[in-house]
Amino acid sequence: DAGITQSPRHKVTETGTPVTLRCHQTENHRYMYWYRQDPGHGLRLIHYSYGVKDTDKGEVSDGYSVSRSKTEDFLLTLESATSSQTSVYFCAISEYGQPQHFGDGTRLSIL
Amino acid sequence: QKEVEQDPGPLSVPEGAIVSLNCTYSNSAFQYFMWYRQYSRKGPELLMYTYSSGNKEDGRFTAQVDKSSKYISLFIRDSQPSDSATYLCAMSANSGYSTLTFGKGTMLLVSP
Numbered sequence: 570d571a572g573i574t575q576s577p578r579h580k581v582t583e584t585g586t587p588v589t590l591r592c593h594q595t596e597n598h599r600y601m602y603w604y605r606q607d608p609g610h611g612l613r614l615i616h617y618s619y620g621v622k623d624t625d626k627g628e629v630s631d632g633y634s635v636s637r638s639k640t641e642d643f644l645l646t647l648e649s650a651t652s653s654q655t656s657v658y659f660c661a662i663s664e665y666g667q668p669q670h671f672g673d674g675t676r677l678s679i680l
Numbered sequence: 681q682k683e684v685e686q687d688p689g690p691l692s693v694p695e696g697a698i699v700s701l702n703c704t705y706s707n708s709a710f711q712y713f714m715w716y717r718q719y720s721r722k723g724p725e726l727l728m729y730t731y732s733s734g735n736k737e738d739g740r741f742t743a744q745v746d747k748s749s750k751y752i753s754l755f756i757r758d759s760q761p762s763d764s765a766t767y768l769c770a771m772s773a774n775s776g777y778s779t780l781t782f783g784k785g786t787m788l789l790v791s792p
Contacts, residue, residue, distance in 0.1 A: 611784035612724070612768070627779075659723055666775050668714050671723035
């Protein structure tokens with residue numbers, strides 16, 4: 570495994586509540602990414618980070634925010650969760666010029 | 681037209697068969713190509729990555745890129761039941777790999 574830990578692995582919550590997912594890496598890689606995976610859509614990039622405090626939006630960033638205060642941690646926050654954000658969320662890491670490696674995901678259900 | 685097209689399957693084969701998985705793409709700027717394997721309830725696992733056109737072999741796996749046709753393939757020789765998974769192609773236009781475009785994945789089932 571690429572030294573990526575996602576937490577929690579499963580979460581059930583209610584519409585309108587805030588949710589934070591954490592990605593922790595032990596590889597000291599510069600780049601970190603958040604994806605969501607949904608049937609019929611595949612993997613879609615939400616946000617990514619290219620360094621501490623440096624982040625940018627991906628394809629499906631609306632309703633999500635991210636923060637990276639340390640190299641090893643990348644947080645994804647749903648400020649007010651909606652049912653359309655029910656999904657499996659994957660974190661990935663990479664170093665410049667190298668392909669991405671993925672964590673095992675967080676299954677998030679919003680009721 | 682979607683940027684990356686991949687037949688969702690499922691593709692069912694007997695153990696020992698040669699498997700061919702394919703993706704087509706429309707963006708001629710893509711230069712870096714990857715194949716990931718994803719088991720149920722797990723994250724994608726990098727299998728192969730290649731630059732530009734040509735073949736790359738790793739054990740039972742061969743990745744092939746034909747940029748003129750905008751077509752990439754993954755061949756699996758002597759397929760095993762443990763190869764049963766979803767295979768995702770991914771590609772990037774830049775060397776940093778910072779943004780990947782994924783296919784939706786092909787489910788492969790290898791029966792004993």
